[in-house]
Amino acid sequence: MKACRRLTSVYRRSIASSTAKSRHYATQAPPPQRRLNLPTDFKNTPLLHHSSKTFSNTPGLPHSVPSTRLNLYQAVNAGLRTALEASKDVLCFGEDVAFGGVFRCTMNLQSEFGEDRVFNTPITEQGIVGAAIGMAAEGARPVVEIQFADYVYPAFDQIVNEASKFRYREGHTGAGLGGMVIRMPCGGVGHGALYHSQSPESLFCHVPGFKVVMPRSPTQAKGLLLSAILDSEDPVIFMEPKILYRAAVEEVPTEDYRLPLGKAELLKPGADLTIISYGRPLYNCSAAIQAVEQERGVSIELIDLRTIYPWDRDAIIESVSKTGRAIVVHESMVNYGVGSEVSSVIQESAFLSLKAPVKRLGGWTTHTGLAWEKYIFPDVTRIYDAILESLDY
Amino acid sequence: MKFQNPAEESAMPTYRIMDADGKIVDNTRDPQSASDEEVIGWYKNMLTVSILDLIMFDAQRQGRTSFYMVSAGEEGVAVGSASALTPDDVCFLQYREQGVLIQRGFTLKEMMSQLFANKDDYGKGRNMPVHYGSEKLNVHTISSPLATQIPQASGAAYALKMQRLINPNTPERVVACYFGEGAASEGDFHAALNMAATKSCPIVFVCRNNGFAISTASIEQYKGDGIASRGLGYGIDTIRVDGNDIFAVREVMREARKLALQGDCRPVLVEAMSYRVSHHSTSDDSFAYRAKREVEEWKRRDNPITRLRKWMENKGIWNEDKEKEARAAIRKKVLQEFSAAEKVKKPPIRAMFEDVYEEITPEARAQMKELKRLIETYPKEYDVSQFEGGSKSLE
Numbered sequence: 001m002k003a004c005r006r007l008t009s010v011y012r013r014s015i016a017s018s019t020a021k022s023r024h025y026a027t028q029a030p031p032p033q034r035r036l037n038l039p040t041d042f043k044n045t046p047l048l049h050h051s052s053k054t055f056s057n058t059p060g061l062p063h064s065v066p067s068t069r070l071n072l073y074q075a076v077n078a079g080l081r082t083a084l085e086a087s088k089d090v091l092c093f094g095e096d097v098a099f100g101g102v103f104r105c106t107m108n109l110q111s112e113f114g115e116d117r118v119f120n121t122p123i124t125e126q127g128i129v130g131a132a133i134g135m136a137a138e139g140a141r142p143v144v145e146i147q148f149a150d151y152v153y154p155a156f157d158q159i160v161n162e163a164s165k166f167r168y169r170e171g172h173t174g175a176g177l178g179g180m181v182i183r184m185p186c187g188g189v190g191h192g193a194l195y196h197s198q199s200p201e202s203l204f205c206h207v208p209g210f211k212v213v214m215p216r217s218p219t220q221a222k223g224l225l226l227s228a229i230l231d232s233e234d235p236v237i238f239m240e241p242k243i244l245y246r247a248a249v250e251e252v253p254t255e256d257y258r259l260p261l262g263k264a265e266l267l268k269p270g271a272d273l274t275i276i277s278y279g280r281p282l283y284n285c286s287a288a289i290q291a292v293e294q295e296r297g298v299s300i301e302l303i304d305l306r307t308i309y310p311w312d313r314d315a316i317i318e319s320v321s322k323t324g325r326a327i328v329v330h331e332s333m334v335n336y337g338v339g340s341e342v343s344s345v346i347q348e349s350a351f352l353s354l355k356a357p358v359k360r361l362g363g364w365t366t367h368t369g370l371a372w373e374k375y376i377f378p379d380v381t382r383i384y385d386a387i388l389e390s391l392d393y
Numbered sequence: 394m395k396f397q398n399p400a401e402e403s404a405m406p407t408y409r410i411m412d413a414d415g416k417i418v419d420n421t422r423d424p425q426s427a428s429d430e431e432v433i434g435w436y437k438n439m440l441t442v443s444i445l446d447l448i449m450f451d452a453q454r455q456g457r458t459s460f461y462m463v464s465a466g467e468e469g470v471a472v473g474s475a476s477a478l479t480p481d482d483v484c485f486l487q488y489r490e491q492g493v494l495i496q497r498g499f500t501l502k503e504m505m506s507q508l509f510a511n512k513d514d515y516g517k518g519r520n521m522p523v524h525y526g527s528e529k530l531n532v533h534t535i536s537s538p539l540a541t542q543i544p545q546a547s548g549a550a551y552a553l554k555m556q557r558l559i560n561p562n563t564p565e566r567v568v569a570c571y572f573g574e575g576a577a578s579e580g581d582f583h584a585a586l587n588m589a590a591t592k593s594c595p596i597v598f599v600c601r602n603n604g605f606a607i608s609t610a611s612i613e614q615y616k617g618d619g620i621a622s623r624g625l626g627y628g629i630d631t632i633r634v635d636g637n638d639i640f641a642v643r644e645v646m647r648e649a650r651k652l653a654l655q656g657d658c659r660p661v662l663v664e665a666m667s668y669r670v671s672h673h674s675t676s677d678d679s680f681a682y683r684a685k686r687e688v689e690e691w692k693r694r695d696n697p698i699t700r701l702r703k704w705m706e707n708k709g710i711w712n713e714d715k716e717k718e719a720r721a722a723i724r725k726k727v728l729q730e731f732s733a734a735e736k737v738k739k740p741p742i743r744a745m746f747e748d749v750y751e752e753i754t755p756e757a758r759a760q761m762k763e764l765k766r767l768i769e770t771y772p773k774e775y776d777v778s779q780f781e782g783g784s785k786s787l788e
């Protein structure tokens with residue numbers, strides 16, 4: 001009881017401190033005194049390749065190659081186009097993909113590759129995923145779109161009971177679902193409310209059989225998508241943070257390249273604390289790190305998980321064994337979330353190195369009510385506060 | 394203004410070639426195209442299914458296997474429809490279609506390996522009994538969740554069509570997808586038929602309407618004219634057939650297959666009417682929800698095996714002696730494979746972790762090591778001798 005009360009008061013305190021500043025969250029211009037919760041500066045963030053010169057910093061990206069500036073949806077589109085060109089087995093379908101998709105990810109693909117390979121389906125998520133399973137089982141490489149991650153649940157049975165278990169139950173018959181990719185826009189957009197904001201990745205991670213991937217940037221989106229479609233013999237759930245579709249713009253190699261699945265990416269080395277995240281919150285993490293490092297003279301390591309399951313345990317353990325402190329950050333609800341898994345593995349594997357409790361930052365344990373999205377997901381302030389708490393523990 | 398009232402529409406007719414006495418009622422479809430030898434082959438395959446059923450049902454009762462599902466009364470639907478397919482056609486099954494497998498050449502040894510989950514089982518001992526699958530026979534492995542195979546089958550059919558578009562020399566193939574009238578109430582049935590129709594997929598949906606879904610009689614399952622009436626609503630060519638008439642089922646399936654491949658391809662729905670003579674499974678006592686008398690009545694009145702037997706006897710190609718001889722030979726073979734399969738070791742424990750992903754994940758590798766340590770630390774608590782390689786396979 002006592003522990004429980006203590007916990008609640010901690011929560012109350014942190015909520016109270018954020019409400020004090022929060023009156024202005026909904027208004028257009030941030031208050032002049034605001035320092036942390038500023039809009040992400042995508043033009044200057046170190047997380048994007050503003051020039052192709054930095055390609056060599058990212059393992060797996062080709063260097064000295066032609067590149068173009070693309071946003072995330074254009075990079076997804078480029079990845080799909082490259083895959084459709086590379087193999088006739090690749091098929092692309094879902095609700096409204098023929099005219100280009102509601103987020104423009106499949107623009108012009110039908111006119112380039114024909115109605116047999118790029119097409120609309122009836123509105124039936126279970127039908128889309130079910131059909132993709134059958135196609136992949138017969139050697140096609142279907143890349144299907146679920147219009148919003150929030151609408152994947154009608155296909156949950158096909159994902160959890162069928163696709164996840166397909167290779168396992170087929171055993172010696174050898175049938176598998178290589179090349180099957182389920183794409184879905186996910187995460188908050190500021191006004192998506194209950195059914196246009198969800199990030200259900202941890203639900204997929206509780207069932208083995210799928211690789212679950214979430215890119216944070218255009219280069220990642222293209223490279224990871226191509227690996228998922230053309231190289232992976234396991235089915236892949238590919239979650240695209242829709243708020244980045246237009247916002248995240250960077251140089252993307254025009255050629256075909258692949259980024260490895262199952263490997264985390266070290267975005268910034270550091271010695272005093274490790275932050276593990278993926279997708280859109282990485283930009284908030286980066287901003288919070290900058291603020292703390294300026295003030296405290298510490299150095300913080302930032303790791304992008306990229307593949308959420310099966311995840312790169314070694315990279316995380318190695319980093320936390322070095323820094324002794326860890327925070328895991330994601331948009332989806334904190335309870336039973338990815339952070340819970342990552343932090344318990346850290347606790348099991350790096351116990352003696354830990355100097356502070358591993359912290360999980362995720363969405364609060366509620367639904368994404370329209371009026372409060374900015375309070376629900378971890379913002380720069382919350383991450384900043386968590387870093388200080390961990391450093392000062 | 395007029396509301397269409399389904400009760401005022403006449404029911405879709407049931408196609409039949411041979412009556413319950415084995416007499417041909419549709420001479421235009423007399424099964425002349427098949428040789429006597431072929432017909433006898435189908436008959437023996439139906440007999441095999443029914444003999445296997447009896448033996449395996451008892452084996453489960455004696456605790457020698459964990460589970461079984463018989464298909465008594467539905468052997469004609471399975472064997473008849475499968476006889477109209479080519480070996481290249483792809484099948485998706487529900488679970489009560491042993492006849493499809495046997496007609497396609499699944500051996501009794503293969504069957505027993507699956508039922509005993511031994512190391513020769515293609516499913517590596519992972520699935521419950523009767524969840525068969527075969528790469529060689531183009532039959533995908535059966536899974537328990539009902540109706541999930543139906544949209545998968547639509548997708549598979551689309552892939553077959555695409556293969557021919559890419560390479561016109563590929564042989565023409567269809568998908569045959571089987572399910573019960575109960576499973577047809579699932580959302581996946583709707584998804585699948587609508588997908589197959591809108592995408593013009595070369596698929597034949599075969600619904601086994603046997604009147605029951607476990608204890609639920611079809612009157613509680615739907616209010617319309619069976620499953621067949623739904624096909625038209627999706628824009629799908631549909632036919633209802635007498636499932637106890639193997640000739641009718643075969644002819645319907647042959648035509649359906651042709652239709653499915655015509656032009657740009659299209660799906661076809663076949664509703665085969667029969668009666669589930671047996672209990673639902675070894676875990677079910679059907680007399681808790683239906684009268685034994687009703688079942689006995691059905692068994693006596695009409696049965697796909699006796700129907701064909703009568704036809705063969707009328708034609709003079711079968712008799713009591715041949716019947717006895719065939720039954721004894723099948724029984725002997727089934728029992729031989731039964732006792733052989735029972736003695737074969739279980740798959741290696743390692744197979745528990747394999748095939749979840751193409752490669753065993755580091756996480757699973759650590760768990761394998763941990764399991765091995767436990768088994769070896771507490772040897773008296775675990776008997777791993779029945780698994781091939783014992784705990785060594787976990788290395």
Ligand SMILES: Cc1ncc(C[n+]2csc(CCOP(=O)(O)OP(=O)(O)O)c2C)c(N)n1
Pocket residue numbers: 489537538539572573574575576577601603605606607669673
């Ligand atoms: C999704 C799902 N729900 C429930 C079950 C349990 N179940 C197994 S068989 C069955 C009845 C199926 O009846 P039907 O499709 O008519 O086939 P039949 O057994 O008569 O051949 C049920 C409800 C299941 N396997 N899957």
